[in-house]
Amino acid sequence: MLLTPVMTTSPVTAGLLMPKAQPTFHFSYPLPYGAVLRDEGVQFVVYSKNATAMRVLLYRRVTDREPYRLIEFNPDTDRWGDIWSIFVPELGAGTLYHFQAAGPFEPHKGHRFDPRARLIDPYASALAGTYLRGDDGVVRPPKCVVVDEHFDWQGDRHLRQPLSETIIYEMHVRGFTRSSSGGGDHPGTYLGVIDKIPYLKSLGVTAVELMPVHEFPTEESDGAKHGLANYWGYDPMAFFAPHRGYMHGAKPGDQVRQFKEMVRALHAAGIEVILDVVFNHTAEGNERGPTFSFKGLENSVYYMLNGGGEYKNYSGCGNTVNSNHPIVREMIFHCLRHWVYNYHIDGFRFDLASILSRDRNGDLCANPPLVEYIAEDPMLADTKIIAEAWDAAGAYQVGSFASERWAEWNGAYRDNIRRYWRGDVGMTGPMATRLAGSSDLYQPSGKNPYHSINFITSHDGYSLADLTAYERKHNLANGEDNRDGDNNNYSSNYGVEGPTRRLPIMTLRRRQAKNMLATLLLSQGTPMITSGDEVLRTQRGNNNAYCQDNPVSWFDWKQVEKNPDMMRFVQALIAFRLRQPVVRRQTFLTGMPHKSGELADVSWFGADGKPVDWSQTFHSLTCVLGDGGLDDPAARPVMIMIHSGGSPQDFMTPITVRDLRWRLFIDTAAEPPKEVYPDADGPLLATSEHVRLNHHTLRCYVVE
Template structure:
């Protein structure tokens, strides 16, 4: 039998069934429209051109196949700029928005070039689509395929990560700039970057005019398949395609996965008052959820419209888009913004086993990827703990709120805190999902940074220009005596301690931790908890903070390193509180500060937890250690008595959040042992973690 070996550099590229399909002698342009009466292709020579140099009419007889318009144009090559233009019924009362003058962005465009051009004739001129050659020398790159249970996720914004002059990178605010900071990411120990939206969104005003509040976060989709042109260092149309691929390849080379925050819940076309840019002008009644017979847009996203994700045509588009990012860009996973919208049928009703959610989980071409849901939407749906099957992980909003409330000192939070620390079995175990389906986080892009969480009692969003009305009012935050920055040492010390408490909690909890870029060095947004429009130093990462708060960075690095090495705090099954065999200790034991039974219904904010190392057959480190946690969330020092079961183990201090650096963490597990009396006093609002001196050899 003849066996053919394919060179590893010649890797599979996923060919899209729609859009601009590049062939040897030209390009096939393919677009869906059921209601269009005619279709045109507009070709441009330059980005700055206001009018096309050539208009090509599709033939209804020869270029339409069912609801697909498809035409081959010889002589067209990669780099060609284009729009579609469609004639059809204009009847907003019936949901029809065809406009024969509108220049339409291809829903499958792989890249855009330029910005919106100013209009004096009523015609909106959006960025132009670019014909893209998908070839890229990946040099054997493949998905990292790290188990989700072993992940440390770092949420960041491509531009904001390096835009500040303090980053000192060659290409600030770009994909290439992020590459220059990979050594820092690697030293911190994170295993995956979760990038805020990198698909195309408007850079400035849609009508070619500067807007008062520019889009910064990117949650305003313009083209789902195209990397954002604003993050490219190069100026050639389509430069962002290769630069994004280069970034992914370099991150993979460092062992870091790439997770994209995708926004399949709405687009920037808005409601009936919004512009016609793409979907509206091609088949509005298919792409969006409409009400009142089609005269208005259902708004489950809070952004004016809602993508009709469970319509078969739209479902196909979403699948093709996910496959495109996975196979053409090698991304490792997705976080789905306002994912509960994906659970709504074509009428907007939440349904069990929604087709789109099930199909994403079962798609064999996405089997290597991580899929994470923000399991709520802007219309009141809240599905944390019940979104999808075991393939779906979730941003655990309950973890965020319960951890914040506990450390703030709210009464009656012990039971909730312990449940989150143990992996949120109340949310996931009943459906057969493991602890790593819980993406634990205390902060995200949406809300306070970790520094601001302990520095502000109230939001301060005045810079957003909305009279401080925007943003969440329920932050579970505190300022500990002074609103905002202070030089009072007792308040500053407490704030640092609380930051360490929450970093420690996050890294020692069962589940998967996610931290926000800059939380490890006290990045601040000056009390702004909704910085969606702040493309300035409010949002940008100030790299001077790395040195200014090097002690905190060291602390975070040590906790991340510990988590990655210790299966004790990242189990793949839920803790049971029972011994594995007679005479053994349970996998977890809970005690009061006095070493007695815990009063789960009381208001005492103290706790002792003893976690046994799991008995694993295969562990990359070959060892595991027992862990002893002592927690004091009260405002007073408290005496702790270690329970008798801890007596037979030689313990070493690993973390003491009340201690000053370098005595706050012992990365080599060589801290002092507890007193022989087994009695010790924990300072107010602090946490200690002891680690067994002798590792348990795992079978």
């Protein structure tokens, strides 16, 4: 089958686009994939098993609908097995291109070749421009850019921060700095993040987890029909390319340099960079979706299909990447190495990672090859690998995802902590289990407490402020009649839905936010804070703001000035966690002393100061963490008293620790600034007397 010539109104250009074969200009090894800069030109390499013809289309400008030059691969000399490879001299960095592939259009057999389609290179290092439409009805996707990866890293290397000493800050590159309230010269960009590094340093986090930064369509999203945008970015179309929408300026490919500058600056500040990657689906959707890359190159390889050619949908987004096919597995492997080597990325969080555990038929594997390869790859040995250990088709692998190398988002932690502080009956035991590191989930598989990524909120769902202000989702602005978003949020509004000026409700909401943040940062495991929670950012009750590229989602920097007590509270907790190994042990608590005469590493007591009776229903608990077995002079015993009941509760100090001098660190019911003593040098606890905790209160004491 011949490729259809690309037509143009220019006679000269039309002559260049005639589909006659072009000679091979140069021979070189036909790998790696993508557009590879050589000394005197560019080598284009692409995989397709069933294509009958292949082209490279070259463009002068990002706004051009038609190429100025068409180059055909010679199937006799430019094809090596299923790899199409051609060298084109006199091209360099900045060259704009697409692929075109001819082949069978037989959807029932999995083939969807379209010789008219302009195709994004799966290995493209950068994209430029927007979607363009021509009179022929063919959509022109953003153009691929040939990139020179050279960059002066100034000696930068991966920081290699131990996971047990990591505090993750989940953030959206654009949303973090887009608001005019943030000031800065580069709002909504990679460079804008650099402007805010002093803020991140002052907060004390050790890593940022960036929501998707690989290329995704903004104007072709599902929300476009409502006049909304693809804001979150969980809709990939070029896995190797940093998103052009977060670039300052418009020079094609310049996002590569700016992204590297951001990583270099964050590393210089001691902050690691973790990427949220989406290898479970692409933006091409199902059989009704567009063809702009994988579908037009080898649809039956890149996607999971059923016998009739329809797309299996374990992602909930229309298609599922066939991640355990050898070709796709190789692409994902190369992609991760690309981000680690070329961008110095410190780790990855894998969206809907259970899909990576499905074989080519969609069945869950006991030992999925891709998941094992990621864990064992020597190039990734210094990186953090984190799984969202579930998918949209019912797989749920929290606590059992793959090998000991993999950490996991702990969804049980989120739900149990929310329910405990809401005052649900029967949640004190689960709260204790989560506070102690979720050994029920992770110890059986040989993992450690730090493999549990503890979180109470994330990008998906309510913000922390909204968790205490709304009992019903308010997603009408998404244009889906409030059908989207989770209905099960374990939230409470404490008497009024949404904003209120009633002081008792406002006070309780603030206290509950501090209770949950304190719990998060005092728990064994690795904490993750969602950007803005430290200053009570609100999304006005929207728990699925995927399409809200506006103040609903953006970080409002005025909140930093409005809520200084919240900021100070979180700063103090983070600093305490980083210097206090008692709350971030690397092995699970045993309930036993490490040496005779020492406190047990953990002890549990009721409000009466006696060993807790777990068979009873109660809302009050005292946890004492001993300092034995820790080779760190900073280690001090810690006592945490928690009470989620609706009335005040008297606590007695456990008799086993009454002879110790306990200094107050946190009292969430106290008025600022006495709700936290950053140096843990608050009032001395009179251990012979009872301590009265107000309703919904956490107190923490440290031995002086």
